[in-house]
Amino acid sequence: SCMYCDVNRAFGDLLPAKNGEEPTMQFLLEVVDILTNYVKKTFDRSTKVLDFHHPHQLLEGIEGFNLELSDQPESLEQILVDCRDTLKYGVRTGHPRFFNQLSSGLDIIGLAGEWLTSTANTNMFTYEIAPVFVLMEQLTLKKMREMIGWPNGEGDGLFSPGGAISNMYSVMIARYKYFPEVKTKGMSAAPRLVLFTSEHSHYSIKKAGAALGFGTDNVILLSTDERGRVIPADLEAKILDAKQKGYVPLFVNATAGSTVYGAFDPISEIADICEKYNLWLHVDGAWGGGLLMSRKHRHKLNGIERANSVTWNPHKMMGVPLQCSAILVREKGILAGCNSMCAGYLFQPDKQYDVTYDTGDKAIQCGRHVDIFKFWLMWKAKGTAGFEQHIDKCLDLSQYLYNKIKNREGYEMVFDGVPQHTNVCFWYIPPSLRGMPDGDERREKLHRVAPKIKAMMMESGTTMVGYQPQGNKVNFFRMVVSNPSATQSDIDFLIDEIERLGHDL
Amino acid sequence: SCMYCDVNRAFGDLLPAKNGEEPTMQFLLEVVDILTNYVKKTFDRSTKVLDFHHPHQLLEGIEGFNLELSDQPESLEQILVDCRDTLKYGVRTGHPRFFNQLSSGLDIIGLAGEWLTSTANTNMFTYEIAPVFVLMEQLTLKKMREMIGWPNGEGDGLFSPGGAISNMYSVMIARYKYFPEVKTKGMSAAPRLVLFTSEHSHYSIKKAGAALGFGTDNVILLSTDERGRVIPADLEAKILDAKQKGYVPLFVNATAGSTVYGAFDPISEIADICEKYNLWLHVDGAWGGGLLMSRKHRHKLNGIERANSVTWNPHKMMGVPLQCSAILVREKGILAGCNSMCAGYLFQPDKQYDVTYDTGDKAIQCGRHVDIFKFWLMWKAKGTAGFEQHIDKCLDLSQYLYNKIKNREGYEMVFDGVPQHTNVCFWYIPPSLRGMPDGDERREKLHRVAPKIKAMMMESGTTMVGYQPQGNKVNFFRMVVSNPSATQSDIDFLIDEIERLGHDL
Secondary structure (H helix, E strand, C coil): CCCCCCCCCEHHHCCCCCCCHHHHHHHHHHHHHHHHHHHHHHCCCCCCCECCCCHHHHHHCECCECCCCCCCCCEHHHHHHHHHHHHHCCECCCCCCEECCCCCCCCHHHHHHHHHHHHHCCCCCCCCCCHHHHHHHHHHHHHHHHHHCCHHHCCEEEEECCHHHHHHHHHHHHHHHHCCCHHHHCHHHCCCEEEEEECCCCCHHHHHHHHCCCCHHHEEEECECCCCCECHHHHHHHHHHHHHCCCEEEEEEEEECCCCCCCECCHHHHHHHHHHHCCEEEEEECCCHHHHHCCCCHHHHCCHHHCCEEEECCCCCCCCCCCCEEEEECCCCHHHHHHCCCCCCCCCCCCCCCHHHCCHHHCCCCCCCCCHHHHHHHHHHHHHHHHHHHHHHHHHHHHHHHHHHCCCCCEEECCCCCCCCCCEEEEECCHHHHCCCCCHHHHHHHHHHHHHHHHHHHHHCCCEEEEEEECCEEEEEEECCCCCCCCHHHHHHHHHHHHHHHCCC | CCCCCCCCCEHHHCCCCCCCHHHHHHHHHHHHHHHHHHHHHHCCCCCCCECCCCHHHHHHCCCCCCCCCCCCCCEHHHHHHHHHHHHHCCECCCCCCEECCCCCCCCHHHHHHHHHHHHHCCCCCCCCCCHHHHHHHHHHHHHHHHHHCCHHHCCEEEEECCHHHHHHHHHHHHHHHHCCCHHHHCHHHCCCEEEEEECCCCCHHHHHHHHCCCCHHHEEEECECCCCCECHHHHHHHHHHHHHCCCEEEEEEEEECCCCCCCECCHHHHHHHHHHHCCEEEEEECCCHHHHHCCCCHHHHCCHHHCCEEEECCCCCCCCCCCCEEEEECCCCHHHHHHCCCCCCCCCCCCCCCHHHCCHHHCCCCCCCCCHHHHHHHHHHHHHHHHHHHHHHHHHHHHHHHHHHCCCCCEEECCCCCCCCCCEEEEECCHHHHCCCCCHHHHHHHHHHHHHHHHHHHHHCCCEEEEEEECCEEEEEEECCCCCCCCHHHHHHHHHHHHHHHCCC
16 A cells, blocks of 8 residues: 555646645655666566466456546556556566567666656757757767768768668658659659568568558568578679669668578678669668677678668667667758658747757657657766677677577577577477477477467566567577676576476477 | 765666665666656746757757767766756746647656656567557557547557657558558559648648658648638549549548647538548547547537547647557558568467457557557546546636737737637737738738747746747747646736737837
8 A cells, every 4th residue: 555645645636736746746756666666676586577467367457457447537546556557467678587579678777868758758859849859869869870980970860769660761761862753743753663671671671662652562572691691692683683674773771680580681792782783772770780889799780881871779789768769861961851841830940049950850750759868878877888898798698598509409590600699599399309300290390389488488477588480490489688687597597498398398 | 966876886886787776776766856856846937947058058068068978987976967957958848838839748647657668668569568558558549439439439540659650650541441552562553642631731741641652742732711720612622623633532631620720620521522532531630639538629520430540649638748649540450451561570470369469560660669558547547537627728728818818909819719729829019010001011020029039938938839930921929728737827927928028029
C-alpha cells in the first residue's frame, strides 16, 4: 500500500490544482520509488527476465490488473498499482540475460536523459521551442559525420523514429537527387527506377520501395557469400541486367551489420561500382554503425566515407534508450530540398533569430520527438572512449561465446569463422538428432527445436534469445550482445539453459 | 553543488558496475530532484516561460554550459549540471502562459507514464517483448474507434510518430485499397491518381503526396469559406474536373480542426461526395479529434463515423505528453495488407503465443516507440469524463478570449463568429496604424507587428503565442488553448502583454 498518497486522492488534486504542489511531489516520488526498485531488480540476476502470460490471460485480468479503460477516474493509489503491474508483467530488457533484440540494456545516464526529455515535453521542429535540443542535435550529428569520415563533418541529417524510417529517408533523398521532378509530378515523371539491396538486408528497404511508389518488384535482392555479405560482382551483373531491360538503377544499400548474421557488406567495392554507374550509395549501419566508435573494429566499415547517406542507430549497439536513430546525408541542403513544403504558417521566415535552425521542414514528420538528449548526455558522461569500451567489450563477449560453442558437442554454427559483429548464429542439436543423417526429416525436426526451447525459456523466464530461419536454413538461434550488463557468466548461463531445456527434445 | 554524488564519481560507478546500486540510486534521485524542481517552477506564474538566447550565444557556451562532445567522460556532478542547464535554457511548455503550440501543458500522470515507459525501455513490435503495452494499445485503439462511431469499435490502427506520419499512413492505405498492385509494381501500375485536401489543411498531406510518389501537383487544394471550412461544391467540381482530364480521384482529406483557424470541414457532406464517387475519406483530426470526448462539442465532427480512416493526436487537445498520435482504420486487415513484408527473421509464425498480437509488420517502421502507456495511464486516472472536462474548459477559455477582444479597441478578428475550436485568430493594431486607411502600406506595416511583438515577448520571456500569415492575410496571432493550467487570468495577462509590447509600434 502507498506510503504517501491518501486513498482518496485523484488526478484532480495534482498540479495545476490549487495546493497541488505537495500531492504532486508525493505522487512523483512514489512513482520514482517504483521505478528505482525496478531498476535495481533489472540488474539482479536472481530475478526473472520476464513473467510470461498469454494475451488472453492478461486480457482477462491477472490478480486484479485490469487493462480496460473506463469513464470514471481511478484513485492515485490505484494508478500506482497499475504502474507496478505494468512493470511486473513486462519484460526486463535491461536484465543481464536479455539477449533477444539488437537493443538491450538499461543505461542509467540514458534513462536519466529520457526522464528529463519527458519532463521538458517539447518538440524538435523549431529552435523557438527546443533551442537547446536543436543545437545538441546539430552538434551530435556533426560529430557522427566526422566519425563517418566526411570532410569536416559537413553534411546534413536528422534523428528519425527508427532505422526503417531513416532508410526510407535515404531512398527519398536519392530519388530527389536524380529525379527532383518526382516531388511535384510523381513517379510517372521518372523512368522505371530500381533499388538494390542484399537478400540479407533489413526489410525496411523493401518497405520503403513499397511505400514510396517504386514497388517491391523494383527492389532487386543481391546474392551474398556464405557469411551474408553482398557479392560485388553480383551487384554489377544485376545493374547491367536492369539497364539492359531499360530500367534505371538509382540506389544501392550496403548493410553494415546485418540483422541476423551481423555481416558487413564490402562497402569500398560497392562504392566503386556505385561511382562507375553513378548510383546513390546508402549504408544501413543501423546495427553496425556503432563500430565506428571502436578503433579496433571500425575497419569493418571501410569505405563508408564514400556513402551518400548513412543510417546509424545509437539505440542499438551503443546502448542508448529507445529510440535514437540518425539518418546522415553527405550533401548539405538536399534533405530540405526533398522534404520542404515551406508552410508559412509553421515556419515563419521573419523571426528574430536565425531560422536556419528550424529543422522541421526537413523532416517528413511535423512534430518530431526529442531523441537527442539522452544520447548527448551519454556521450558527455562516457566520452567517445566510453562507447568504444562498451563496443569492444560486447564484441569480446560474442567471441567468447563463439569460441565456446564452435567445437562443442551438440552445436552447429550457421556460418564458419569469427563473426564480424556480435551476432553468433547456431543450431542446438538435441541428443535425439545427433546421429540422424541430414535430410528432410532431420531438417523438419531441427526446425522445431529452437521455437520449443524459446517457448520453455520464456515460460521459465530465465533468459531470452531470438531465433529465426534464413533462406533455406531452418530455425536457428541468433545470439547478439549489446547489453552492457552481460558478462561471461551470463553467456555460460545461456548455454547451460539451452542445454537444460533442449536436452530431451 | 551536489548533495549526494562524490565529485569523482563517473558513469562507470553506476550499475551494472559492482557495488553500483547505491551510486545509481543516488544519481537517479538527484536527477529527480532537478526534475521535480522544474515541474514546480513550470506551474509557477512568477517564473519565466523561457530565458531566450540566440543560437550563437548558446553555441559559444553561456556560463560554462558547454554543448560540445568530447572523447573523455565527464563526472556525474557535471552531468547533473548539464541537466540543470538544459532545462534552464529550454522552454517551459507546461507553463500556464505558454500558448505557442497545439501541444502544451505538463500532465503529471502523463509525465509519470513517460518516466515508466523510459524505464521499461522496450519496443512495440512484438508481444514477446512488450506484452502489456501491446494489449494496452489494442484496447485503447478500440475505445477510440468506438468514440469515432465505427460499429463495435471494430477496425485497426496504430500509434505512429506524429500526425504527419498518421496522415501518410492514410494515403498509403487508400492507395493499397484501390490499387493493391502498386505495392509490388510501383506507381506506374496505377493511373494518374489525385488527392484532395483543403487549402487550410495541414501540409502533411502534400508531404505524403511528395513522399509516396503521387507528386504535389496531384494534391488538389480545395477552396474554403471565410471560416476556413471546405466548400463541398468545390470538392465535387474539382473531382469532376480531374475525371474529365483523365485523372483518377482516390482520396479526400477532411480536416477536423485546422491548424490555424481551428476549422472543422463539413464531414457529412464530404462523405456524401466520397460515397457518390467511391473515394477514400480520411479525417485529419490530429487537432480536433479530442472533441470526440466532449458531449458538448463532438457534433462538430458529425459524419466522422463514415470516414475510412482517422488521424487523432492525443498529444494535442488531450494534453498527453509528446508524442502520441493514432492512425485509425475502419477496415480490418488492410493496414497489414498494405505494409507487411512477412520478414520471417523478425516475425516468427511458430511462437508459443498467438502471434496476431505481433503488430510490427503493420507499420512502416520496424521498431516502434511505446507511445501508449502515458495515454492509457491518463485515461485510467481521468476517465473519459476527465478528458471531457479538460476539453470543455479549454473551449470555454478560448471563448472568453474571443468575447474579450472581438469588440475591443485595437483588435481585428481574422474571421467572424465564435471559433469552432480553441483557435482565436486576430490582429493587434497598434495606435499608430489605427487611423490608417486599408492599403499596401498598412498591410506591410501590420505584417510586421506580430513578429515584432513576438520577438519582444520571447526576449522578455513572459508568454508565448504563435503568429503566421495565411493566404492573402498578413501576419496575425493564432491563440490556442490546450494547456490545462491556463486560466482566465492568463488570458488577461496575454492581452495586457500584447498591448504593453505593441503599443508603441
